[in-house]
Amino acid sequence: MGEAFKGANIAVFDFPEFETYPGCARWDETLEQLLALPQVSEQNNVPDAKGGRALSTVHLSDKLNIPKILNFTQDPLGRWLLTNVLYAAADFGLDKTRDIKKMKFHRTWVNRMTKGCDAVAHRHAAPGWNIPHMVAIFYTQVPENSADLVFIDDNSEVMRAGSICEYPADKTHLIQAKAGRLVCHDACILHGTTPHLNDLPRTCIILEIGFAPK
Numbered sequence: 075m076g077e078a079f080k081g082a083n084i085a086v087f088d089f090p091e092f093e094t095y096p097g098c099a100r101w102d103e104t105l106e107q108l109l110a111l112p113q114v115s116e117q118n119n120v121p122d123a124k125g126g127r128a129l130s131t132v133h134l135s136d137k138l139n140i141p142k143i144l145n146f147t148q149d150p151l152g153r154w155l156l157t158n159v160l161y162a163a164a165d166f167g168l169d170k171t172r173d174i175k176k177m178k179f180h181r182t183w184v185n186r187m188t189k190g191c192d193a194v195a196h197r198h199a200a201p202g203w204n205i206p207h208m209v210a211i212f213y214t215q216v217p218e219n220s221a222d223l224v225f226i227d228d229n230s231e232v233m234r235a236g237s238i239c240e241y242p243a244d245k246t247h248l249i250q251a252k253a254g255r256l257v258c259h260d261a262c263i264l265h266g267t268t269p270h271l272n273d274l275p276r277t278c279i280i281l282e283i284g285f286a287p288k
């Protein structure tokens with residue numbers, strides 16, 4: 075990790091042997107159904123997604139609660155995810171000011187990128203916002219040459235900016251997207267992706283998470 079990112083609130087967890095985990099099929103099937111909804115397929119790209127077609131359920135996040143739909147609390151993969159979100163919250167020091175066991179999902183959605191698509195630099199919150207505190211990204215489908223996640227060392231207050239390639243390499247930190255990988259990060263960190271360069275799509279779940287005050 076580059077100097078600027080030492081101590082940054084970013085945590086990465088990999089579900090062991092995700093590719094052969096039998097529980098994936100149910101998640102994949104459910105996510106396919108959500109992405110196939112006419113309200114999703116007929117929607118234009120979200121403003122963050124450029125260069126190619128992207129599908130997202132973000133505009134339906136008040137109706138589609140992904141942790142509930144996938145039954146996180148009963149499902150081994152869901153429980154693994156929740157446990158690691160708690161580890162990340164403690165690692166980020168949120169337990170000093172927050173009751174991290176009282177987790178609230180702010181918005182939750184599914185994202186799919188197709189060939190040529192990238193996510194421009196964006197933040198999910200600005201310092202001082204009440205919620206979300208953390209963003210958790212869980213990758214379910216990641217073919218070769220997929221878009222990777224890139225964090226940017228940027229102290230401005232910009233909420234959405236340009237493509238990742240506009241930033242100098244020494245200001246960025248790349249985390250490879252990988253099926254079964256969970257990346258938790260402080261909601262205020264500017265980030266985007268490299269372009270997605272495979273004919274097969276890349277799919278992930280995004281969870282914006284807040285924790286109750288102590």
Ligand SMILES: [Fe+2]
Nearest residue numbers: 196198209265
């Ligand atoms: Fe994001």
